[in-house]
Amino acid sequence: MDMKICFKLNGKDVSVTTDPLRRLIDVLREDFGCKGVKEGCSEGECGACSIILNGKMVTRCIIPVGAADGQEIMTIEGVSATEKGQTIVQAFADGGAVQCGFCIPGMVIAAYCLLNGNPDPTEDEIRLGISGNICRCTGYDLIVESIRLAAKRGGDIWKK
Amino acid sequence: MEEVKCYIPKTLKEALEIKAAHDVIPLAGGSDLMVAHKKTIGLVPEFEKPVMIIRNLSELKGISVNDKGECVIGAGCTAAEIAADERCPWHLRQAASRMGAIGLRNSATVAGNIANASPKGDTPGPLYLLDARVRIASLRGEREEKVSDFIVKFREIDLKQDELITQIIVPLSEDDFDYIFWHKVGTRKANAISKITVSQAIRFADDGKTVADYRLSATATGAMTNRSRNVENLLIGKEICDKTIEDVVNGFDAVISPRAMPEFRREATRRMIRRFLSEAARRPQNKVIDTYDDYHVTGQPEPRECRHKKGACHG
Numbered sequence: 198m199d200m201k202i203c204f205k206l207n208g209k210d211v212s213v214t215t216d217p218l219r220r221l222i223d224v225l226r227e228d229f230g231c232k233g234v235k236e237g238c239s240e241g242e243c244g245a246c247s248i249i250l251n252g253k254m255v256t257r258c259i260i261p262v263g264a265a266d267g268q269e270i271m272t273i274e275g276v277s278a279t280e281k282g283q284t285i286v287q288a289f290a291d292g293g294a295v296q297c298g299f300c301i302p303g304m305v306i307a308a309y310c311l312l313n314g315n316p317d318p319t320e321d322e323i324r325l326g327i328s329g330n331i332c333r334c335t336g337y338d339l340i341v342e343s344i345r346l347a348a349k350r351g352g353d354i355w356k357k
Numbered sequence: 358m359e360e361v362k363c364y365i366p367k368t369l370k371e372a373l374e375i376k377a378a379h380d381v382i383p384l385a386g387g388s389d390l391m392v393a394h395k396k397t398i399g400l401v402p403e404f405e406k407p408v409m410i411i412r413n414l415s416e417l418k419g420i421s422v423n424d425k426g427e428c429v430i431g432a433g434c435t436a437a438e439i440a441a442d443e444r445c446p447w448h449l450r451q452a453a454s455r456m457g458a459i460g461l462r463n464s465a466t467v468a469g470n471i472a473n474a475s476p477k478g479d480t481p482g483p484l485y486l487l488d489a490r491v492r493i494a495s496l497r498g499e500r501e502e503k504v505s506d507f508i509v510k511f512r513e514i515d516l517k518q519d520e521l522i523t524q525i526i527v528p529l530s531e532d533d534f535d536y537i538f539w540h541k542v543g544t545r546k547a548n549a550i551s552k553i554t555v556s557q558a559i560r561f562a563d564d565g566k567t568v569a570d571y572r573l574s575a576t577a578t579g580a581m582t583n584r585s586r587n588v589e590n591l592l593i594g595k596e597i598c599d600k601t602i603e604d605v606v607n608g609f610d611a612v613i614s615p616r617a618m619p620e621f622r623r624e625a626t627r628r629m630i631r632r633f634l635s636e637a638a639r640r641p642q643n644k645v646i647d648t649y650d651d652y653h654v655t656g657q658p659e660p661r662e663c664r665h666k667k668g669a670c671h672g
Contacts, residue, residue: 198362217363218408219401220391227399240392241461242548253437256460259391261384261402263365264412307459328547329458 204265206231207275217263222246224262225272233273234302237331244330247303248272254310256329273302276309284351285309285344292343296334303330308344316355317348364409369416369494369523372409377496377519381409385417385433386464388457389473417468417523420444428527432468432491436480439467446530447645448483448556451539455479458547468522474508474581477551481508482576483539484527485584486556492524501526511580531644534558534570536637538646540629541576551577553615553622555629557646559637566596573605573630578613578622585612597638606630 203212206229213228225231225248234257237245241259248257249271276282285308288294295301304327311318311326318326323344324337332340348355364381366372375381382404384390394402411417417433420442428444439445440454440462449467456462456470456479470480471491483489484504491507493500496519504525507515516522531537538557543549554576562569571592574584588608595601606627615622636646 198360200363200365216401217365217410218404220395223399223401236398239395239398241388241457241464244458244460247460250463253463254460255463258395259387259461259464260412261363261387261391261408261410263363263410264384264387266365267413310459325547326459329460331548 200263202262202266204267205269207271207278213262215262217266218261221248221257221260221262221265221270225257225270231272231274233277234306235299237299242329242331243300244303244307244327245300247306247330249276249306249310254306254329273306276306281309281312281351281354284354285312285347288347288350289340289343292339292346294335294340294343300330300332300334304332304340308347311344312348312351312355316351316353318344320345360407362404362407364407366409366411366414369414369521372411372414372521373494373496373519375409376521379407380518381407383411383472383521384408385410385412385466385469386435386461387412388461388465389469389475411521412464423526425528428530430467430525430527432522432524433466436462436465436467436470446483446487446527447537448486448531448539448558449480449527452479452483452541452554452556455541455543455546455549461548467525471504471508471525472514472516472522474510474512474514476511476579476581477577478582479541479551479554479576481582482554482556482574484525485582486558486572486574487527487529489525489527491522492526493520494523495519495521499523505582505584508581531558534560534572534644536633536641536644536646538629538633542625552618553577553625555626557630557633559634565640568592568595568597571605573609575609575613575626578615578626580614583609583613585609588612592634597634602631602634605634 199214200217201214235245237243239258241256246256246258247254251269285305307327307330323341364375394404417431419431421429423429436453436456440450467480470478489504490501509515536559541554542552556574558572560570571589576582591604591608592601633646
């Protein structure tokens with residue numbers, strides 16, 4: 198039974214008529230072409246599918262699209278179009294944070310959420326901030342360093 | 358007419374009307390239900406009954422303190438909201454802050470954690486410890502029940518078809534105790550399902566020696582969260598000494614019934630009880646009796662530094 202679901206996606210009002218129990222990840226990838234964020238574990242553990250829902254990072258593989266009705270969603274596509282997102286993306290590239298890249302959109306979302314609430318995090322706070330994002334390549338050190346770089350380079354933009 | 362598979366009520370009243378008329382599964386965070394019913398990538402999860410999405414019901418949000426000083430938590434509050442709110446009792450904040458990882462904690466609700474009635478759920482341990490109650494609403498009215506009664510047995514709760522959990526009320530907090538303890542053993546700090554979690558709290562009488570109140574609960578030690586007032590009474594009214602500690606240790610050992618790795622779970626529980634009580638008897642400055650390194654539990658010295666190259670495992 199399809200229903201019309203309306204929400205804000207990366208700043209734009211959108212709607213979709215679909216089964217409200219479809220997973221948000223499937224709707225965003227298939228109906229809206231937001232393929233930046235990946236599906237890893239399908240259980241909300243790996244963080245590869247992270248998006249920002251009403252300002253907070255969530256794993257969208259465990260959210261039915263019906264729960265997004267009337268809410269505000271930002272995906273990696275939206276985040277990387279912002280000055281803050283670009284600062285993180287550039288820092289990840291310069292810092293060598295990326296190997297296979299599968300976890301990286303989720304990592305960028307996690308870094309964005311972390312730095313927005315904490316512009317100058319300690320190493321422990323960074324590791325906690327990405328503790329829900331699993332990476333099987335990098336060993337995390339270069340990702341942590343790159344987030345620190347993004348914090349430093351961004352400076353005051355994180356306080357906005 | 359096509360069968361209705363999903364309801365999205367806008368108000369609590371509407372949700373209760375739907376509940377009164379239909380046998381539906383309430384879904385808030387989705388962290389248990391969506392995983393349990395998932396099929397595969399691209400396919401819609403299949404539920405045995407219609408689903409009612411209550412994630413965004415504003416009446417189920419918010420944390421407050423009522424006129425009796427009890428902490429009142431909306432059923433729709435997420436683990437992240439509880440972990441960050443100092444009005445919530447310490448034990449509950451600890452448990453909420455170690456549920457899953459950040460993304461999941463922003464979805465998962467405490468009511469869902471109770472309703473899932475898993476012996477490994479993170480929040481029931483502290484809720485049992487602090488005599489928490491659930492407030493339940495239906496069109497017939499409202500009622501309250503202790504969480505420890507509401508969870509009837511493994512995966513079974515005392516909720517009628519037309520009822521919905523609306524609040525969790527926690528009457529006690531760390532302020533009611535002199536010393537507190539909470540420790541979760543998991544394979545890593547984030548994304549770990551509890552191997553065993555022990556919550557404890559103690560209050561001494563005015564003489565500073567006689568135990569006025571003692572509470573102990575354990576998670577993942579049986580088919581349900583374990584707590585026993587009879588065992589706690591072995592210490593209440595007495596002083597902490599080797600004998601009373603062992604009375605509690607042995608009494609609680611008879612209460613728990615771990616199935617997988619039973620000796621590890623029993624021994625870890627025994628050690629955590631001994632650790633807390635012997636520390637509390639020394640009356641240290643800190644109210645929180647340290648959650649300590651795993652080697653105290655396993656008996657195997659484990660270096661604090663990570664075994665792998667720095668950063669290769671984290672958590």
